[in-house]
Structure formats: C-alpha cells, structure tokens
Amino acid sequence: MKKETRFVHIGSSEDRVTGAVSPPIYPATTYRHPGPGQSTGYDYTRTGNPTRDILENTIAELEEGDRGFALASGMAAITLVFSLFGPGDRILVSDDLYGGTWRLLERVLGRFGLRAEYVDLTRDDQWLPRLPGAAAVFVETPSNPLMKIVDIERISRLAKRHGALVIVDNTFMTPFWQRPLTLGADVVVHSATKYLGGHNDVLAGLIVSKGRELSDRLTLLHHSVGAILSPHDCWLLLRGMKTLPLRLRRHEENAAAVARWLSGHPRVREVYYPGLESHPGYELHWRQASGAGGMVSFRVWNLEDVERLLSETRVILFAESLGGLETLITHPARQTHADIDPAVRERMGITEDLLRLSVGVEDVSDLLDDLAGVLGPR
Numbered sequence: 001m002k003k004e005t006r007f008v009h010i011g012s013s014e015d016r017v018t019g020a021v022s023p024p025i026y027p028a029t030t031y032r033h034p035g036p037g038q039s040t041g042y043d044y045t046r047t048g049n050p051t052r053d054i055l056e057n058t059i060a061e062l063e064e065g066d067r068g069f070a071l072a073s074g075m076a077a078i079t080l081v082f083s084l085f086g087p088g089d090r091i092l093v094s095d096d097l098y099g100g101t102w103r104l105l106e107r108v109l110g111r112f113g114l115r116a117e118y119v120d121l122t123r124d125d126q127w128l129p130r131l132p133g134a135a136a137v138f139v140e141t142p143s144n145p146l147m148k149i150v151d152i153e154r155i156s157r158l159a160k161r162h163g164a165l166v167i168v169d170n171t172f173m174t175p176f177w178q179r180p181l182t183l184g185a186d187v188v189v190h191s192a193t194k195y196l197g198g199h200n201d202v203l204a205g206l207i208v209s210k211g212r213e214l215s216d217r218l219t220l221l222h223h224s225v226g227a228i229l230s231p232h233d234c235w236l237l238l239r240g241m242k243t244l245p246l247r248l249r250r251h252e253e254n255a256a257a258v259a260r261w262l263s264g265h266p267r268v269r270e271v272y273y274p275g276l277e278s279h280p281g282y283e284l285h286w287r288q289a290s291g292a293g294g295m296v297s298f299r300v301w302n303l304e305d306v307e308r309l310l311s312e313t314r315v316i317l318f319a320e321s322l323g324g325l326e327t328l329i330t331h332p333a334r335q336t337h338a339d340i341d342p343a344v345r346e347r348m349g350i351t352e353d354l355l356r357l358s359v360g361v362e363d364v365s366d367l368l369d370d371l372a373g374v375l376g377p378r
C-alpha cells in the first residue's frame, strides 16, 4: 500500500467479527479468563487493551520500528523514555527544544540524579567532545521553536560507537514526513496531541522503539508506570491519524506561503522555516525528511508588533500548542518556554521578539490578510 492509503485504512480492518470499518472501543478494565492458567491475551487494561493495541501497532508500523506505546500525553511519553536511565547518567539534549522537556529534566528528573547537558546539536564542536560517556542524545529536528535541523543519521552513527541511545522527538514532522528509526535512531517520541491528533481535542503521547531488548525494557516501564492512554482517546487519535496526509499537505502549503510573505515584510527581522532555501539547514532537512512542515517562527523588529499580533489577529488564534486545524500564534518566551531560566532562554535565542505560528488549514488568503491587518501590507 502507498503511504496515503495506509493512513486512510488505519483501523479499517481490525474488527473481524462485525467488519466495522472504525475500530471498536474496549472500555473494560479487566478480562475474564477462559480457565485456570488461561488468558485471551488480555488480562488488565493497563497492561494491554485491544483498542490501544491497534494504535500502538499502527504507530510502530508507520515509524518502521518494532514496538509502539501509547501514553496519556507527550510528556508522559518523554518521561517514560527518560526512566530508562538512572542516577549519574548523562544525556545530551538539543539546546533548542520544547520548554516542557527542559522543565522535566531540570525540575523533576535532576532530583533523581539524571544529568542533562544542553548543546547545539548542529555544531560538532559543541556536542562531539561531550559524547563519550553519555547515555543518550535527545534530538528535536526541526527544533522548537528555532527550527534548527539536526543530522539524525550522523548523530545516530556516532552515538552508536559510544554506546549512547538516540531519541528523536518527531512531533513536528510525524512519520508521514520523517522516520528517524530508519536513519539509525533507537527511539521516537511524539506529542500526538499535535499533528497526529490534529484537531486540538486529544492529549496523547506515543513512543516507538527499535530492537527487542530496548522494547522489552519500555514494555516493563509502560505498564509499571501506568500513564497509559485511555481506550476512548486511543480511538479519537486513530480517527485523527486517518486524515494526517491530507491535513499535512495543506498545513505545508499554507506555511510556505506565510513564511514567504513574512520573509519579505519590512517589519519582520528574521523567518525560520525549513522550506525556505535560505534556511541554513535546508539541504540537510530535505535529505532526511520529505516535507517542510506547518511551523513557522519569526522575529519582529519592534516589540510593539508582538503585542499587536497577539491581540489583534482575528483568524489566527493566540493560543499554546500546535498541529491542529486552526492557525495559532504563540509567544514562546511567555508561553511554551516560560519555565526556562531567563538567562538560559536568552542564550538559546528565545527572546521577546520571537513568535511562533502553527499554520493551520484555513484559506491562506485569510491568514495573509489577517497578518497584513496588523503588520501592514508587504
């Protein structure tokens, strides 16, 4: 099956009893055993649930990995992956990444002895000397919010030599556009709340692992920790995923138009979008991914324009999150990355003049008119 067909048919042939084309939701928390020492394959829903199985098998197949895990949020997924490590372990982390991951590492996991070192993974002089002895490398590409592009294949090859795992947060790209496990990474995590769900109505996280031993360790953690996704939310996520290719094409088309429009605007200082040839990671991005995505970050010259964009747009909504149908504008320094120490944030380049758009699927002329209504025509 071609990729788009595979997405459309997610869950369409799972119910062999009735032939239902939408997979059934099994809310049961426990399962009756046929007899002593026997099991239907399901015993207790934290350990296994038929609706969740469909989702977990689907994401494992789409990411071309060995096992999938569904969790209650993207942060639950990232927490579970980090719980593979223990006190004294050192992890190299993209210095530009979702603020919640930074908060988890600094405010929570640091207390258990896990050490995170934030490095620019696009610069060998920053990360290579720190690789020996590291337990893992955590990558976002494109990164959030500065859209840096990291070479997954190269990092994976070098990390392997040093026995470090490579974990990629693939939220921005989804497996439709980028499959890190095929480039050598060991684990992929998703905030499925974003493009995979796609409608701003389900909070979910997914993990896909490669290799038997690692998958077994994650299986143990998954049902021990218990932050699993409910069967109803598994179903909602499966439903959203069926239209992912359709939505992504439109997100990308609109994002490219918005990025081009912003790039030539006199009130805009800089635009970050991997679909622009001027982006420093352009060639690398297109080597490892097949779409530019729907996320566009930009800087304005004048801080008053930040306030006006957040309060005066009509179609574009001032809200956190990304990947849904509606275009959202976010101020990372105040929202998604607010918990990062201001000095660190400044060093990362997440300054007050930076805005992030999750470009939705509206008619693009409405989006450009909305921006022009605040910034003026180009």
Ligand SMILES: Cc1ncc(COP(=O)(O)O)c(C=O)c1O
Binding pocket: 073, 074, 075, 076, 098, 100, 140, 144, 169, 171, 172, 190, 191, 192, 193, 203, 204, 205, 321
């Ligand atoms: C790149 C990225 N990873 C992880 C997360 C966390 O996911 P969730 O909000 O589903 O817990 C987010 C949330 O914004 C994100 O943008």
